Amino acid sequence: MTAPAVELIDVRKNFGATQIIRDVSLTVPTGERHAIIGPNGAGKSTLFNLISGRLTPTSGVVQLNGENVTGLPPHLINRRGLSRSFQATNIFPRLSVWENIRCAVLWSLGYKYAFWRGIDGLADVRERTEAILTAVGLIDCYHVQAGVLTYAEQRALELGITIAGDAGIVLLDEPTAGMSVAEAAHAVALIRKVTEGRTLIMIEHDMGVVFDLADRISVLEYGQVIASDVPARIKEDSAVQSAYLGTAA
Amino acid sequence: MTEIASTVANAPARAGLSAAGSAAVVRLAAPWIALTVAFAILPAIFTSGSALTVLSLMGIMIVFALSYNMLLGETGLLSFGHAVYYGLGGFLAVHAMNTVIHDRLPVPLPVIPMVGGFSGLLFGIIFGSVSTRRAGTVFAMISLGLGELVASSSLILRGFFGGEEGVSTNRTKLLHIFGLNFGPQIEVYYLIAGWCVLSMMAMYALTRTPFGRMCNAVRENPERAQFVGYNPRVVRFIAFSLAGLFAGIAGGLAAVNFELVNSAEVGAAQSGLVLLAAYIGGIGSFIGPVIGAVLVTWLEVMLSDVTDVWQLYFGLLFIGMVMFAPNGIAGLLMMHAPLWQARAYGSMLRLALAYLVALAPALVLLAGIILTIEMTYRLSVKAFAGTTMFVFRLALDAASPMPWVAAAMLIAGGFWLFRMTWPLVGAAWHDAFTLARATGRTR
Numbered sequence: 294m295t296a297p298a299v300e301l302i303d304v305r306k307n308f309g310a311t312q313i314i315r316d317v318s319l320t321v322p323t324g325e326r327h328a329i330i331g332p333n334g335a336g337k338s339t340l341f342n343l344i345s346g347r348l349t350p351t352s353g354v355v356q357l358n359g360e361n362v363t364g365l366p367p368h369l370i371n372r373r374g375l376s377r378s379f380q381a382t383n384i385f386p387r388l389s390v391w392e393n394i395r396c397a398v399l400w401s402l403g404y405k406y407a408f409w410r411g412i413d414g415l416a417d418v419r420e421r422t423e424a425i426l427t428a429v430g431l432i433d434c435y436h437v438q439a440g441v442l443t444y445a446e447q448r449a450l451e452l453g454i455t456i457a458g459d460a461g462i463v464l465l466d467e468p469t470a471g472m473s474v475a476e477a478a479h480a481v482a483l484i485r486k487v488t489e490g491r492t493l494i495m496i497e498h499d500m501g502v503v504f505d506l507a508d509r510i511s512v513l514e515y516g517q518v519i520a521s522d523v524p525a526r527i528k529e530d531s532a533v534q535s536a537y538l539g540t541a542a
Numbered sequence: 543m544t545e546i547a548s549t550v551a552n553a554p555a556r557a558g559l560s561a562a563g564s565a566a567v568v569r570l571a572a573p574w575i576a577l578t579v580a581f582a583i584l585p586a587i588f589t590s591g592s593a594l595t596v597l598s599l600m601g602i603m604i605v606f607a608l609s610y611n612m613l614l615g616e617t618g619l620l621s622f623g624h625a626v627y628y629g630l631g632g633f634l635a636v637h638a639m640n641t642v643i644h645d646r647l648p649v650p651l652p653v654i655p656m657v658g659g660f661s662g663l664l665f666g667i668i669f670g671s672v673s674t675r676r677a678g679t680v681f682a683m684i685s686l687g688l689g690e691l692v693a694s695s696s697l698i699l700r701g702f703f704g705g706e707e708g709v710s711t712n713r714t715k716l717l718h719i720f721g722l723n724f725g726p727q728i729e730v731y732y733l734i735a736g737w738c739v740l741s742m743m744a745m746y747a748l749t750r751t752p753f754g755r756m757c758n759a760v761r762e763n764p765e766r767a768q769f770v771g772y773n774p775r776v777v778r779f780i781a782f783s784l785a786g787l788f789a790g791i792a793g794g795l796a797a798v799n800f801e802l803v804n805s806a807e808v809g810a811a812q813s814g815l816v817l818l819a820a821y822i823g824g825i826g827s828f829i830g831p832v833i834g835a836v837l838v839t840w841l842e843v844m845l846s847d848v849t850d851v852w853q854l855y856f857g858l859l860f861i862g863m864v865m866f867a868p869n870g871i872a873g874l875l876m877m878h879a880p881l882w883q884a885r886a887y888g889s890m891l892r893l894a895l896a897y898l899v900a901l902a903p904a905l906v907l908l909a910g911i912i913l914t915i916e917m918t919y920r921l922s923v924k925a926f927a928g929t930t931m932f933v934f935r936l937a938l939d940a941a942s943p944m945p946w947v948a949a950a951m952l953i954a955g956g957f958w959l960f961r962m963t964w965p966l967v968g969a970a971w972h973d974a975f976t977l978a979r980a981t982g983r984t985r
Contacts, residue, residue, distance in 0.1 A: 367768040385762040396759040400771030408753035
């Protein structure tokens with residue numbers, strides 16, 4: 294039996310005396326599209342930060358593909374096949390769109406800190422960069438400085454950077470937040486396409502998007518997972534309704 | 543797609559497109575060939591007695607300023623102690639030369655700068671492992687502290703640093719190759735020029751490597767770099783070590799050039815000078831620090847000839863650049879690139895005329911400021927020399943009110959006229975860009 298892509302065991306995070314994440318245990322099997330929902334301040338982004346190494350858990354264990362990664366820095370977790378996007382756009386603003394993606398593909402293609410070989414002659418880097426830019430629909434503005442893109446374009450670039458390294462596990466933090474309905478629909482189609490065959494965990498507020506994309510949904514409230522099930526059951530769950538869906542409706 | 547890829551990557555094209563490939567190679571090699579030719583013929587153009595000395599200094603400063611920009615421009619590390627690697631490279635080079643002379647080792651002079659380079663690299667690795675853990679203010683403070691540490695040890699460890707007078711050597715006593723003894727300055731100039739071209743090529747090539755690109759990424763957003771697999775600390779550390787290597791080469795060249803290295807070479811003033819040169823030239827492009835190095839070296843030599851307070855003018859220039867042209871001289875030039883690309887030669891001519899019109903009052907204003915500074919300096923610091931003095935070859939008496947009134951009028955009048963003429967530049971600029979955009983060649 295293969296180990297789950299992501300497994301959290303009794304993960305806890307305190308900021309001072311405040312408990313933000315309270316003994317969360319969560320298992321996401323390989324290949325699943327998993328959504329995390331919950332009210333503002335429930336600890337969703339903190340949970341992402343704990344999984345991706347931005348924060349270290351106060352206690353508990355984080356495992357990727359059966360390997361303990363608790364307390365590892367982000368670049369080591371990334372090298373083990375996990376990539377993430379951010380709620381607030383997190384790109385290289387003064388580099389071109391092309392450079393943004395190219396920087397994100399380098400490590401996964403094994404070029405590491407190479408300062409003894411030219412970058413422009415690397416066909417695999419060029420082809421992968423081109424493929425990613427085509428996939429996220431930014432190939433026509435490859436030369437534009439990333440900081441001057443529109444918001445929706447920057448979100449697409451953020452997604453591109455996230456998937457560029459070909460990580461098996463992708464974490465997306467509110468990928469459609471702040472988008473118009475049309476842009477969000479486009480983004481969902483894009484996410485569905487580019488995360489094909491990967492394990493996806495996403496935080497999302499838009500219930501349409503969640504029920505459309507997710508294989509399974511976990512509901513987080515006050516730092517605890519109060520339900521984790523397939524979308525149909527989550528809809529019926531009374532605890533969920535009172536905690537989240539009820540207040541949202 | 544093929545077209546996009548080849549323009550984007552400006553790469554030596556894909557397999558099969560050999561014609562495009564060789565064109566790309568020519569495009570890549572052309573600037574370096576031009577540079578080499580320029581270095582070769584410069585001594586024939588500038589034939590005055592001091593020209594060779596100044597050109598040699600420029601070559602050294604170009605290497606030093608470019609090595610500094612590997613930190614500041616490329617990786618976003620503001621160092622206040624870069625002279626440490628330049629100076630230590632110089633000291634180890636000079637000691638190496640003396641050892642070679644003393645032990646009659648078969649080592650020719652042209653390889654000596656490499657000793658400086660390896661020393662710079664070694665100290666870069668040692669000090670870099672401490673200082674590059676953090677970026678930003680922490681890094682800047684540590685660089686300042688390390689600079690002070692080395693500068694103060696240079697006065698304590700007299701055996702190595704030679705105390706006040708420094709360590710001297712004789713570059714003609716090393717093994718002679720190709721019949722060169724490197725006594726005449728022209729031979730040293732070509733030695734420096736050769737090392738300068740090689741170092742420039744190497745440093746440019748570094749910017750076009752996976753590591754070089756990640757330096758930019760770490761400068762822009764170290765956290766994001768971490769989430770695509772890179773450890774920003776390692777990127778900064780490698781950049782710091784390699785910057786030490788090239789600073790050390792520059793220091794080794796200085797040792798060869800002066801045949802003397804003293805503790806001032808590792809000091810804060812030298813660290814400040816290279817920061818100034820890189821910044822004034824422009825840290826946003828590769829050519830910027832080169833321009834800055836040439837200009838700063840020239841100003842240093844030229845200004846110190848005509849005025850005692852040349853450092854004050856230096857400071858004013860620096861402040862002016864930081865305030866009005868933070869992207870440096872290269873940045874100012876680059877602003878015009880879209881016009882050039884749009885082939886809007888007519889608008890460029892109009893713009894140039896507008897610049898000339900605005901330049902006249904600016905020069906008047908500058909003359910007034912210079913007059914004020916020179917008279918103030920004469921009255922306050924250099925009073926013993928009397929009040930009669932020459933400014934712009936004009937005899938005047940700083941104690942009488944007339945020159946002061948004249949200075950005030952120059953400043954007020956120049957400023958007023960400048961304010962009147964500056965909108966012309968703005969208008970010409972606006973028209974030029976409207977036109978360039980209309981032709982659709984610029985975005």
